[in-house]
Amino acid sequence: MEFLRSSSFAIGICIGLIFCVIIFRFANRNKKLKSEYDERQLQIRGRSYMFAFYAVVIYEALMTCLSIGGILKSLPVEEYVFHACSIYVGAIVLCVHSVWNGAYWGLNNNIRRYVGIFIALFILNLFPIVGVLANGVKTVDGYIDFPFINLACTIMLVVLAITLLIRRRMDSKAEGQEECL
Amino acid sequence: MKNLRLKAARAGLDLSQDDLAKVCGVSRQTISAIEKGDYNPTINLCIAICKALNKTLDELFWE
Numbered sequence: 001m002e003f004l005r006s007s008s009f010a011i012g013i014c015i016g017l018i019f020c021v022i023i024f025r026f027a028n029r030n031k032k033l034k035s036e037y038d039e040r041q042l043q044i045r046g047r048s049y050m051f052a053f054y055a056v057v058i059y060e061a062l063m064t065c066l067s068i069g070g071i072l073k074s075l076p077v078e079e080y081v082f083h084a085c086s087i088y089v090g091a092i093v094l095c096v097h098s099v100w101n102g103a104y105w106g107l108n109n110n111i112r113r114y115v116g117i118f119i120a121l122f123i124l125n126l127f128p129i130v131g132v133l134a135n136g137v138k139t140v141d142g143y144i145d146f147p148f149i150n151l152a153c154t155i156m157l158v159v160l161a162i163t164l165l166i167r168r169r170m171d172s173k174a175e176g177q178e179e180c181l
Numbered sequence: 182m183k184n185l186r187l188k189a190a191r192a193g194l195d196l197s198q199d200d201l202a203k204v205c206g207v208s209r210q211t212i213s214a215i216e217k218g219d220y221n222p223t224i225n226l227c228i229a230i231c232k233a234l235n236k237t238l239d240e241l242f243w244e
Contacts, residue, residue, distance in 0.1 A: 038211050038226075039222070039226060040207070040208070040210075040211040040214060040220050041208060041211070102208070103208075103210075107206065107207070107208065171210070175198075175209070
């Protein structure tokens, strides 16, 4: 049963990766999989990756301490959820730092398509949460049966959207001042 | 330190930051950061900017 569960997770991740390849090819203007950045953006993103790495290391070290102390086992949430959340911790740090420092859109990104993908991802992750909330949250084998990973993804997208909106507002203000000069 | 010479040269050709960024193959924020003095561009980008504005490196970037 456990093997079946982990296999289904692995298959799900593989299918997700294939979808990512297709979606990113569609989202970039020149049909390339990778986003292209200029030299300043690459420099900032390098720093963002460093901070994201530190964040994941600190988070995982904390989770290991909590796991050794038996605190994670005492919670009504499955332990893998906490480890899976490290992906989102790293992604949030990476995205927020690069967005905040003006290295958010690649040179070949189609912004409208990216926004569309973000909205689709948000809705897709919201569905299981709403479904569980509508039917009532149940407890299975002592664990809360709730799509925590979808919740983490939704939170990440909301944080990213808020950061993007604030930065965009700041940028358009600076651009307006620039045009006036 | 602000690069006012770059700003003046760009304005002299009636180019916006976005226009210059497109010609040089960088983002608008990068041009803005160079003008504000927040970012030191590499020599390759300096040359691209000089070519786009018909200026020499000395005219735009030498103190």
